[in-house]
Amino acid sequence: MPEVSPAVGRRSVLLMAPAVAAATVADTVRADARRPAPDGRAGADASNARIDVHHHYTAPAWRTWATAQELVNPAQLPWWTEWELDDTLAVMDQAGIATAVVSLAMPVRGFRDRAQLRESITVAQEAVTELTRAHPDRFAFFAPLFPDDLETSRWSFARGLDELGAVGVQMRANTRGVYLGDASHDKLLAELNERSAVINTHPHELPGSDPAQHAVPGVPSFFCDFPLDTTRAAVNLILNGTLDRYPDLSFILPHGGGFLPFIADRMAAFAGFLTPEIEPARVRDYLHRFYFDTAAPMGAASAAALFATADPGRILYGSDWPASPAGTISDVAAPALDRESGLTTLQRRRVNRENALRLMPALAGRRTAAAR
Incomplete structure (x- = not known):
């Protein structure tokens, strides 16, 4: 049966600082700089x-259920599974996050059988549905998928998208060592393609690695491996x-x-060494097909590399709450993106809000922070 592991590894140390490089990022659409922002303020950057498209949600109700099922030991769960509504809303307000599209985090190494997995998904989906209905302007969600269980995945996304109002689905970069894009995923991806689905991805421990061990002593997996x-x-x-x-998947x-972004030129230069080969001229086109979120945090150097590689209309804001501490989100990541990234007002406005609205129009009905 599928494993559902933590969305991110436990972080023993988190040292982040704003980038200090003074890089300039080209504004590809400078002519639109005076166009009114979503809240009507000319030149506003929607900060x-x-x-937020990168938000991990471990429902309190799910923790209670998983504990009763003896699937988890609450004392051993990572800190980011202690999701609290009031704390979350406070961090969102401080960082200027009007709406968070949450991914359902169910940190279990394995389930007894498919029935227990479905019960786990049901508990998590019902909890997030209650959350989004109680706070429709603040929260939306992605439905979870399990690429090694097509039947459960089909049930999960049909229920999530058709009945509960999910705005997309979530998948891990690798599942038991099998990476996204493997032939075994074709049936699932074909069905999602028919729905023009948004697929939010997240990394995991590298295949063959032991989550309890650091491959490099003192370096947690989230630092380099993710x-x-x-x-x-x-x-x-x-x-x-x-x-x-x-082509209709996002x-x-x-x-x-x-x-x-940092190996884009390397991919083009050595495309002939790949199997199958890729035409060097097509590498840039492929990279423009992806969407990217900013959960890093993102300063001048990383923003310059990303905007040089990606389609500027496909870059989305991400916080990584609650895996990233509140101080990192509000005091490091937000200032880095707003003031130190080198982005123009127009680019920030698109990254902060407008690009996500174009990708997921169902979010358009949610009020902005300024309107509340």
């Missing part, structure tokens, strides 16, 4: 109305022709696409 896991998944989606076969890569 008080962000749409960006590599995302990069591997993206390259696999390109190599296996997934983006060509299913894949969101977290953490600025991992290492992808």
Whole structure:
């Protein structure tokens, strides 16, 4: 049966600082700079109305259920599973996040059988549905998928998208060592393609690694391994022709696409060494097919690399709450994006809100922070 592991590894140390490089990012659409922002303020960057596409939600009701099922030991669960509504809303307000699109985090190594897995999903989906109905302007959600269980995945996304109002689905970069884009995923992706689905992805421990061990002493998996896991998944989606076969799917890569922006030129230069080969001229086109979120945090250097690689209309705001501490989100990541990234007012407005609205129009009915 499928494993459902933590969305991110436990972080023993988190040291983040704003970038200090003074890079300038080209504004590809400068002519639109005076166009009114969503809240009607000319030139506003929507920094008080962000749409966050990178938010981990472990429902308190799910923790209670999983504890009763003896699937988890509350004392051993990572801190980010202690999700509290009041704390979350306070962080969102402080960081200018109007709406968070949450992913359902169910940190269990394995379930007894498919029935127990479905019960777990049901508990989590019912909890998030209650949350979104109680706070429709603040929360939306992605329905969870399990690529190694097509039947459960089909049931989960049909219930989530058709009955409960999910705005997309979520998948891991690799499941038991099998990366997104593998031929075993084709039936699932074909059905999602028919729905023009948004697929939010997230990295995991690298295949063959032990989550309880650090491959490099003192370096947790989220620090280096997670960006590599995302990069591997993206390259696999390109190599296996997934983006060509299913052109109506929209894949969101977290953490600025991992290492992808930094190896774009390397991919083009050595495309002939890949199997199958890729035409160097097509590498840039493929990279423009992905969406990227800013959960990093993102300063001048990383923003410059991302905007040089990605389609500026496909970059989305991400916080990584509650895996990232509140101080990192409000005092490091937000200032880095708003003031130190080198982005123009127009670019910030699009990253903070407008790009997400174009990708997921169902979010458009939610009020901005300024209107509340």
